[in-house]
Amino acid sequence: MSKIKILLVAVFCFSLASSAFSQAQISPERKRAIDSLAIEKIRDLSKYISIIGSKETPFSEANRVIERTLELFADDSQIGVSSLHRTEIQYYGVRPYLEHLMALNYDRVNISWYNIQYISDLELQPDGRYVGVITIYQRFEGQSDDGLTYKDTTKKDITVYVERKHTQIGGKLIGFWDVLLGDVRVTETTK
Amino acid sequence: MKKNLFRVGVIIFSFIMFSLSFSGCKSKQKIAQDQSESAYAQKIEQAKRDLLAIINDQGSMNLDEKEYRLNAIKQEYFQDQEVKDLIARADDALTVLRDEQDAKTREESEKQQQYVFHKSILDGFNAVASANSFSQANLHIAQALKLYASGDIPVLIIISQENGVKDYDRPTTIKKYLEYLKDVKKFDKGIESFMLDNNGKITEIELIKK
DSSP states (O other), X not given: OHHHHHHHHHHXXXXXXXXXXXXXXXXXXXXXXXXXXXXXXXHHHHHHHHHHHOTTSOHHHHHHHHHHHHHHBOTTOEEEEEETTEEEEEEEEHHHHHHHHHTOSOSEEEEEXXXXXXXXXXXXXXXXXXXXXXXXXXXXXXXXXXXXXXXXXXXXXXXXXXXXXXXXXTTEEEEEEEEEEXXXXXXXXXX | OHHHHHXXXXXHHHHHHHHHHHHHHHHHHHHHHHHHHHHHXXXXXXXXXXXXXXXXXXXXXXXXXXXXXXXXXXXXXXXXXXXXXXXXXXXXXXXXXXXXXXXXXXXXHHHHHHHHXXXXXXXXXXXXXXXXXXHHHHHHHHHHHTTBSOTTOEEEEEEEEEXXXXXXXXXXXXXXXXXXXXXXXXXXXXXXXXXXXXXXXXXXXXXXXX
């Protein structure tokens, strides 16, 4: 019985090791495809944030986009919020952040992201995941009909996790790269 | 006496003439029979040539023409064994040709159907991505969804492929994918493949990053 246990443990360890080994063997072309996929997810997030924040977005559509945005993030991820009027940065869960964004007290909100790039390349971790950091600049403009205007530019660092997963679709085993976003940290806030 | 001799002479002459005319008629019949047999033999030879032409043809005759000629030969009901054997071979050859032509027609029809679907899918994606408003995009989504068996059919997006191994993005559904296009306002993929059910609805679609 104990021999069977040892054998099972050995098989398990071997499968883990071979899985990690096979992921480590990724060609530069595949790696580039994964890098590009992660950047694309950040661009998607940028579009979603812009839609949710915009006052022109119908309520039902904004709520739908919030659900899509949540699917981009790993559980328990946090998003930092800064202001030119205070020094500290407040961190919110993703849903509260998005709901707050949707309910901002302006009549017009325009949010755009630019200079999206890696500041830390995706690196293979011992647990088999790739982890990297992508930085973005966010330009926020909020205007009220009474003339109140707030504008700032924040630099944010977003942790990205990429993991190889498998799923069964139509009887076929599909290997896919699951990109999940982690914390969004504010590193700079300027006018 | 003279009178009797004359009568005998007339009888003998008549007999000779009758004999001559009878043998002439007989030889005419023979000629006619010979001619008929020769014509039949010629018809058999022609039939054999035609059948061999049908069997060995390399594309100079189309299938309809071959079938017409074979049927014409069959209607002659030739009793010649060689002709019968050649008819059987021609029948086999035409069956093979007919099957090949049916398969080709089916393949062309499927290609045409694939082309029509391919274009309709792309048109649907592009219409949603280029919509000017959420309401317009939603109308295009409803229209595009008619091509699919349901809104839940899987959409697989290939991000890279190497040595036959495909790497995918996280699988999604067609409804979510169309909504994604509405949000990002951009469609930059190609169609790699799709599957249809018996009702002509798409049950699975594979896209590829351009």
